[in-house]
Amino acid sequence: MIWKRKTRDEATDQAESGMDSIAPADVAPGVNREDFAPAGGELWRRTAAEPGPMLPRFMANASDDVETDVANELARRRLALRDALGASQPVIARESFAGRREAMAALINAVEEQRVHVVIYGERGIGKTSLAHVFAETAREARYLVIYGSCGTAANFSDMFRSVCARIPRIYHSSVLPNSLEAEKGDSFEVMLPEGPFGARELADVMAGVVGTRVLVILDEYDRVVDVNFRREVAELIKNLSDRAARVQLVITGVALNLDELIGYAPSIRRNITGLPMRPMNGAEVKELLRLGERAAEIRYDNAALAMITQMAGGSPYLVRLLGHQAGILAMNDDRSVVGDADARKAVEQVIAEWQASLPRRVQANLARDEARVHWGLLVAAARAGSSADGWFTVDDVYAEMGGTHSPLAIERDLKLFVNTVDLLERREGPGDPHFRFGYPGVASLLMMSAAMARLAA
Ligand SMILES: Nc1ncnc2c1ncn2[C@@H]1O[C@H](COP(=O)(O)OP(=O)(O)O)[C@@H](O)[C@H]1O
Ligand SMILES: [Mg+2]
Structure with missing residues (x-):
């Protein structure tokens, strides 16, 4: 068993180094790949073992019966986890509804x-x-x-x-x-x-x-x-x-x-x-939601994993499920029933990479532009400012998010840049202050999650 897992890790290492040799081509010279600004289209350094989202694998191993039993058991638990935490459908029954x-x-x-x-x-x-x-x-x-x-x-x-x-x-x-x-x-x-x-x-x-x-x-x-x-x-x-x-x-x-x-x-x-x-889910609700996965797949999220998922999800049940599911799978693939900090962290990295890859090319390209890189802090502050229910924010909101370090005039000028030159924000005119919001859904959450990840790594 152990030697087998080792081979897989080796294969992973190889695939990873293989990716390294292709990636720098589209990274601007002088840009550190570890930067969290979108270098070469990457919001977060890609850690997946393959250049795209992972290719499908068989769940069970065909070699011999004893192993098949173990593998089947694992497959069953993986499916149970997916059923409990899969994020693609709204909940329709009370049993799977948390908080x-x-x-x-x-x-x-x-x-x-x-x-x-x-x-x-x-x-x-x-x-x-x-x-x-x-x-x-x-x-x-x-x-x-x-x-x-x-x-x-x-x-x-x-x-x-x-x-x-x-x-x-x-x-x-x-x-x-x-x-x-x-x-x-x-x-x-x-x-x-x-x-x-x-x-x-x-x-x-x-x-x-x-x-x-x-x-x-x-x-x-x-x-x-x-x-x-x-x-x-x-x-x-x-x-x-x-x-x-x-x-x-x-x-x-x-x-x-x-x-x-x-x-x-x-x-x-x-x-x-x-x-x-609808307010963001609080810590207790997140815990309750993850418990659904724990029960279904017979795993446990330790406190560090719980804290990481809670922080990164920012109260979105959708993100809690996505991260909880991926982190759980990572632990189970490694034969562990306790999901730890490292699994959660890796899940976040995967989710950011996949998320970014799923954005329309136009949006990806806009996020990768120099203007976005230069004004990264502003965009993240804008994302936070817009995380209230309706997504719209004002210059003052961004000013507050930035801790008063930039003048409102400069903020307004830079926000306009992302309305006119780089198509990431929309602007609404009307009575009172102009309002802005991110034009494509998900971009704001993606920015916030990347920023939170960058802070952790720092
Ligand atoms: N209270 C909850 N408990 C468990 N999962 C939830 C809960 N609320 C939402 N989800 C999950 O979060 C995701 C988004 O939920 P959904 O109801 O579709 O959100 P919205 O309609 O606001 O876009 C879905 O995968 C859903 O299963
Ligand atoms: Mg809905």
Whole structure:
């Protein structure tokens, strides 16, 4: 066993040195590869044993039975870890949902006690969709009729709500008597809608008839909707439903969703809406999330690994899973059941490398430009400044993040450079100070993680 593992390490060493000999070609002369600024397109020195993300390997070894048993066992645990911590899907069941008790309590309170409509907002990967799903499960247990709809860029008000109505049985309409012909036909609210496009008012007329249950309509990924008319109609719908005390409530989720924009269309609905910001997960929640992986794969994250993952993930459940999964696999591949500091560190390096490689070429190229290298500190400060829920930040926010070491004028000038010359930031004009944000999702988190890694190495 031991000699076998050794051979693999040797192979790794070789692959690593092999990579070294290719990489410097695109590194500017005089730039140290250990620099954490994006030298030659690398945000973080690449430590993977292969030039790209690792090629697939067989999980089990075919040599003999005893070994196959051991290998199968390992394969099983690896799969279990992936199931527990895989980061590509939102959580839909309570068993795999960690923390978020306060958010859940606030959501339930808003819906049940205050009877208001709720807007859940926060950055991508923070757990909005997962919260919405687990909340839906909880509400169904309390006999709410919950209808989940994910908005796409092409969402259209009539189509969206026609399909919502198609899922509300007609027996819940006040005009339909139990045992009547209509009730027995098994129709839905859809048949009561006008044919063709309709607006909020006509929809509210139908929805105001709900009796015998309460309906919750979850509109996920609301920020993706392009059609301004959709948003205007939804604001109008909230107003109409509230005015008529209808037994229908909306739960809307979105990245960087601007509550004011929604309310802007109908200022009087402010008191009928509660905004629920999704906050970064705290240490205890991160621990709880990793425990899911520990139980599934029979491993343990030691305190140092836990601290590293907690710090690097910055409260994002998505990153906790990604790092926890990779670090766990590293330990298991090495026949250890305790995941340590080194595994966590290596996982961070892998994630940064893979993450960067997954950015569009244009974004990668922009990050690798001299301007980005020169103003690295500014970009990291900007990333931190924008890590609040909606991603937008001002010159003052960056000034504060930089500890007052640079003049606001210089900061503004340099930020503009990344709007105009290097396409990394967007700028929003409007009343008050200009606002900036990173144009491509994930870049800010990537910058923060690379910076945190650089600090650790220093
Ligand atoms: N409370 C949670 N417990 C465990 N995993 C979570 C939790 N919230 C989110 N995740 C995980 O984080 C990732 C992003 O979650 P998601 O709900 O899709 O975020 P959002 O909708 O805000 O983009 C998913 O992989 C999901 O499984
Ligand atoms: Mg989502």
